Every structure is written in structure tokens, then in C-alpha cells.
Amino acid sequence: MQRQRRLGAASAALLAVFLALWEWGPAAVGIPPYILPPVSSVLEEFLRMTGTDRVFFHTAVTAGEVAAGFVLGAVLGMSVGYVLGMSPSTEFVLSPYILALQIAPKVAFAPLFVLWFGFTVTPKILVAILIVFFPIMVNVLGALRAVDPDLVNLARSFKASRAQIFWKIEFRASMPALFSGLRIGATLAVIGVVVGELVGGNMGLGYLLVFGEGAGNTAMVFVSIIALTLIGIVAYVAVVFAERQVLHYLPRRTYQQF
Amino acid sequence: MTMPVLEYSGVTRTFAASRRSPAVTAVEDVSLRVADGEVVSLIGPSGCGKSTLLTLGAGLDRPTGGEVFAGGEPVVEPNDHVAFMLQKDLLLPWRTVRANVELGLEIRGAPVDVRRERSDALLRQCRIADFADSYPHQLSGGMRQRAALARTLAVEPRVLLLDEPFSALDAQTKMVLQEDLARSLAEHAKTALFITHDLAEAIALSDRVLVMSRRPGRIVEELTVDLPDRDAPIARRRHPRAGAYVTHLMESLDIRHLDVEAA
Ligand SMILES: Nc1ncnc2c1ncn2[C@@H]1O[C@H](COP(=O)(O)OP(=O)(O)O)[C@@H](O)[C@H]1O
Ligand SMILES: [Mg+2]
Numbered sequence: 001m002q003r004q005r006r007l008g009a010a011s012a013a014l015l016a017v018f019l020a021l022w023e024w025g026p027a028a029v030g031i032p033p034y035i036l037p038p039v040s041s042v043l044e045e046f047l048r049m050t051g052t053d054r055v056f057f058h059t060a061v062t063a064g065e066v067a068a069g070f071v072l073g074a075v076l077g078m079s080v081g082y083v084l085g086m087s088p089s090t091e092f093v094l095s096p097y098i099l100a101l102q103i104a105p106k107v108a109f110a111p112l113f114v115l116w117f118g119f120t121v122t123p124k125i126l127v128a129i130l131i132v133f134f135p136i137m138v139n140v141l142g143a144l145r146a147v148d149p150d151l152v153n154l155a156r157s158f159k160a161s162r163a164q165i166f167w168k169i170e171f172r173a174s175m176p177a178l179f180s181g182l183r184i185g186a187t188l189a190v191i192g193v194v195v196g197e198l199v200g201g202n203m204g205l206g207y208l209l210v211f212g213e214g215a216g217n218t219a220m221v222f223v224s225i226i227a228l229t230l231i232g233i234v235a236y237v238a239v240v241f242a243e244r245q246v247l248h249y250l251p252r253r254t255y256q257q258f
Numbered sequence: 259m260t261m262p263v264l265e266y267s268g269v270t271r272t273f274a275a276s277r278r279s280p281a282v283t284a285v286e287d288v289s290l291r292v293a294d295g296e297v298v299s300l301i302g303p304s305g306c307g308k309s310t311l312l313t314l315g316a317g318l319d320r321p322t323g324g325e326v327f328a329g330g331e332p333v334v335e336p337n338d339h340v341a342f343m344l345q346k347d348l349l350l351p352w353r354t355v356r357a358n359v360e361l362g363l364e365i366r367g368a369p370v371d372v373r374r375e376r377s378d379a380l381l382r383q384c385r386i387a388d389f390a391d392s393y394p395h396q397l398s399g400g401m402r403q404r405a406a407l408a409r410t411l412a413v414e415p416r417v418l419l420l421d422e423p424f425s426a427l428d429a430q431t432k433m434v435l436q437e438d439l440a441r442s443l444a445e446h447a448k449t450a451l452f453i454t455h456d457l458a459e460a461i462a463l464s465d466r467v468l469v470m471s472r473r474p475g476r477i478v479e480e481l482t483v484d485l486p487d488r489d490a491p492i493a494r495r496r497h498p499r500a501g502a503y504v505t506h507l508m509e510s511l512d513i514r515h516l517d518v519e520a521a
Contacts, residue, residue: 153318154348157336158362158413168365172352249352251395 037219045219059227062204065121066231069128070189077133081140106131107195114200124196131192132185139181143174179243186235262291263449264417270323271310284310286474295447299460302470308453312419316342341415345422347406349394355405356390362413380408400431418450436491444489457507462491469510479510
């Protein structure tokens with residue numbers, strides 16, 4: 001407890017130092033504010049944007065797209081991962097295509113999706129789905145392959161059906177790997193959505209980024225980056241929270257806190 | 259001999275060649291019978307096919323030759339007569355000890371109250387009642403094997419197939435668990451095929467010991483353990499004639515090693 005409080009204090013002190021450096025550091029070494037605006041002008045810009053530029057609206061749009069892309073990508077990644085894991089022959093047939101898709105840079109599909117679906121939320125969500133899908137599918141697939149065959153044999157010896165083996169053994173055994181996939185997916189979803197917004201549209205934080213850049217408003221760019229980071233943090237913490245509920249049975253020391 | 263509850267009749271298991279390894283005949287023409295209530299140990303050099311025999315007995319694999327019978331019926335798939343326990347406890351980390359003990363009953367669709375009653379009794383019998391609501395990682399190796407034994411007994415098999423269940427435990431824990439196992443087996447008149455590489459353990463726990471040759475494994479010797487106290491291994495170990503049995507097994511295993519190496 002004592003130790004934890006000291007570490008918390010150290011963390012807070014570090015934040016103070018960081019903010020102070022950001023506020024006065026650039027001017028001290030002669031970096032002009034349009035390159036690196038001090039934290040106070042970023043804060044000022046944020047307050048201005050809450051009025052005229054509807055920063056909360058854009059944040060909500062991006063957050064909604066991130067949530068949709070993450071959930072749909074995760075569901076898809078899990079479904080395909082579990083189906084392929086259960087059916088090695090399907091996996092064999094599909095693996096070259098999956099590999100190709102996995103290597104392809106997913107964000108490069110953004111312009112294509114914008115061409116197809118216009119300046120709507122759809123292309124942003126699609127990029128997020130595509131980018132979230134793979135780490136989750138790969139983790140699930142890997143976890144199913146790694147299930148101890150003796151555990152499966154144990155269930156078989158009790159005359160378990162295929163479905164029982166899946167739900168009572170394989171699915172549960174894949175949980176830790178699934179959650180590492182979800183952690184990665186939560187941060188990737190933000191990337192996918194932002195790239196989609198950068199490519200086209202007039203909504204979302206990605207749009208504000210481009211807008212701020214065009215207007216030479218560096219502070220606005222910073223505000224957008226910070227808002228995006230906050231969305232990412234919320235998504236990540238949500239996954240970690242769910243993980244703690246589900247994986248409560250794991251010994252503490254093997255558990256990755258963040 | 260009464261009618262065997264477990265019988266291997268001319269069993270051969272050859273594993274087909276794969277890209278990485280040639281075909282392997284793990285066991286060849288093995289015939290053995292275990293009578294109702296009898297405990298038979300199987301010893302032999304590692305890789306001689308002991309675990310293969312166990313897998314065949316549990317119906318998890320099929321022999322390439324011969325047949326296995328349990329409870330008078332041919333074993334072609336997992337069945338109610340047989341349950342197995344390995345060196346690995348195979349406890350599911352996400353289940354409490356109680357839920358682990360109930361796994362087999364749950365899979366077989368036993369009603370909740372039956373499961374509960376059975377697990378209560380077994381947790382007590384295996385002396386892990388205090389840990390019923392703990393998770394496996396909170397238990398010591400010995401406790402975990404107790405839980406595994408309780409899970410195995412929970413489905414009330416006539417035959418237990420035990421594959422070196424205590425070989426990962428320290429010497430003291432091992433003796434305590436042997437004592438408990440022997441008492442359980444005797445109390446419920448269970449039939450067991452017990453694989454071990456611990457010769458003293460084989461003598462302490464069983465009515466008969468079968469010695470296998472190097473791969474392809476065959477049964478080359480049968481030793482009837484004519485000692486009292488099969489339900490109390492610690493007492494049996496102290497018996498004046500116990501040492502001679504162990505020495506005999508040691509010799510019969512060693513001689514065979516020399517034979518193979520000379521050939
Ligand atoms: N599924 C399998 N596929 C191929 N070879 C196997 C398989 N299972 C066992 N073997 C081989 O059969 C032999 C006997 O194995 P095992 O029964 O585990 O021996 P033991 O339990 O006596 O140490 C070993 O050489 C092993 O490599
Ligand atoms: Mg073995």
C-alpha cells in the first residue's frame with residue numbers, strides 16, 4: 001500500500017514535469033508555437049473547439065465508429081478463428097488467402113472503401129473491422145491448436161460430444177489468447193477508423209486532423225490526437241476490465257495488468 | 259480366475275509412418291486379464307508402450323490388431339466402465355476443484371443434485387473438502403492429484419486406468435497418496451491397471467505385476483505379489499518379503515536391458 005502510494009506520487013510528479021516541459025520547453029529552445037504549441041494554447045484551442053467546431057460531436061462519431069468496428073471485427077475474428085480451429089481442412093484450404101490478406105496493409109483499403117461507400121461512416125467501420133479481425137482470429141486459432149490433447153481426451157473419455165468438447169474445454173482454454181487479441185484489436189480499431197476519416201468525409205476526429213492541418217492550426221491537430229488517444233484508452237481499459245472478470249481464475253502474478 | 263473386467267487379447271498397435279518418423283509398433287501381441295477387484299501394475303522401460311495400452315483401454319484409440327474388452331464388452335470408444343488418470347492432473351484452471359470433480363458427471367448429463375452429492379462425498383473421501391471452492395492453481399501438486407483422483411472416481415468406473423499418477427510428486431506426498439488410493443480401491447472393490455516406473459510402488463499397491471519388454475512392448479513376465487495389506491501400502495512396504503519382490507523386478511528389468519544392448 002505504502003509502496004503503491006509512493007509509485008502513484010512518482011507517476012503524478014512525472015506528469016507535472018512533462019506538462020511543464022511542454023509549456024515552457026519549446027519557447028526556451030526557440031521552437032515556434034505553430035510547430036509545437038504550448039499545452040496552455042492546446043487547452044485554449046480545445047475550449048474554443050467545444051463551441052465552434054463541435055469537438056464533442058466529432059469525438060462521439062469517431063468513438064461510435066471505433067466501437068462498431070471493434071465489436072464487429074472481434075465477432076468476425078472470433079467466428080472465423082473458432083470455425084477454422086475446429087476444422088483443420090477448411091483452414092488448410094483457406095490459409096493461403098488468409099495469409100495474403102494478413103500481409104496486405106489493411107489501411108490501404110481505406111480509399112477503396114471510400115470509393116465504394118462514399119463519405120459515410122461505413123468505410124471507416126470497414127477499415128476498423130478489417131484491421132481488428134486478424135489479430136483476434138490468429139490468436140484464437142493459435143489457442144485452439146495449442147489446447148492440450150490430453151484435456152480433449154479427458155473430455156472424450158467422459159463421452160463428451162464435439163460441442164461439449166468445444167464449449168467445456170477448447171473455448172474456455174482459448175480465453176487468455178482471445179483477450180490478448182482483443183487488447184491488440186482495441187488499439188488497432190482506432191487506427192483503422194482514423195485512417196478512414198483521413199481519407200474522406202466531414203465528420204470525426206480524423207476529419208478535424210486534416211482540417212486543422214489545412215488551416216495550419218497545430219493546436220487543433222494536438223487536440224484531435226489527444227481525443228483519439230483517450231478513445232483508445234477507453235477501449236483498451238474496457239477490454240482489460242472484461243478480461244479481469246473472465247480470467248479471474250488465473251494466478252495474480254501471471255496476469256498482465258496492462 | 260473370475261471373469262476379467264478388463265482384458266487385452268492379442269493387442270498390437272502400430273503407428274503409421276509419417277513424414278517425420280517411420281512406422282512404430284508400440285505394443286505387440288499383448289494379452290492380459292485383470293479380474294474384478296484386482297489391481298495389476300504394469301512396468302517396463304520408457305517408450306515400451308505402457309501409455310499406449312492405457313489409451314487403448316480407455317477407448318481413445320483403436321488397436322491395429324487384437325481386441326480390448328471392458329466389463330465383457332469390446333472397447334471401441336470411450337465407455338462408462340473405464341476412467342483414466344494421468345501424471346498430469348488435467349484440472350481445468352477455470353473451474354473450482356468441485357466443478358473439476360463434477361466434470362465427468364456434468365458431461366454425462368447427471369442432474370445437479372446428484373453431481374453435488376457425489377462430489378461432496380468424493381471431496382471428503384479424497385480429503386480435499388476444504389479446497390472445494392479453490393481454483394487448481396491455489397493447490398499443491400499432491401492436492402491437485404487428489405482432485406484428479408476424485409474426478410476419476412466421480413463417474414463410478416469399474417476399471418481405473420492409472421498412468422504414473424504419482425510420479426511427479428515428492429516422496430512423502432507420494433506415499434500418503436498411495437495410501438489413500440489403495441484404501442479407496444479396496445473399499446470400493448475397484449479394478450485397476452496401474453502403470454508405474456517405481457518398482458516399490460508396484461509391489462506396494464498391486465496383486466500382480468506385469469513386466470514389459472522394450473519396444474515393441476510385450477509382456478515378458480508376470481509376478482503375483484503374495485503379500486498382505488494391499489489396502490495399506492506403507493504397512494506392506496515394511497513386510498520382510500517386500501524387498502525381495504522389488505529386487506526381483508529390478509533384476510528382471512535390468513537383465514533385459516543388457517540383452518537388448520548386447521544384441
Ligand atoms: N500417437 C502416436 N503416434 C506415433 N507414435 C506414437 C504415438 N503414441 C505413442 N507413440 C510411440 O509409441 C511408443 C510407445 O509410447 P508410450 O506408450 O507412450 O510408451 P510408455 O508409456 O511406455 O513410455 C513410443 O515410441 C512413442 O513414440
Ligand atoms: Mg507413458
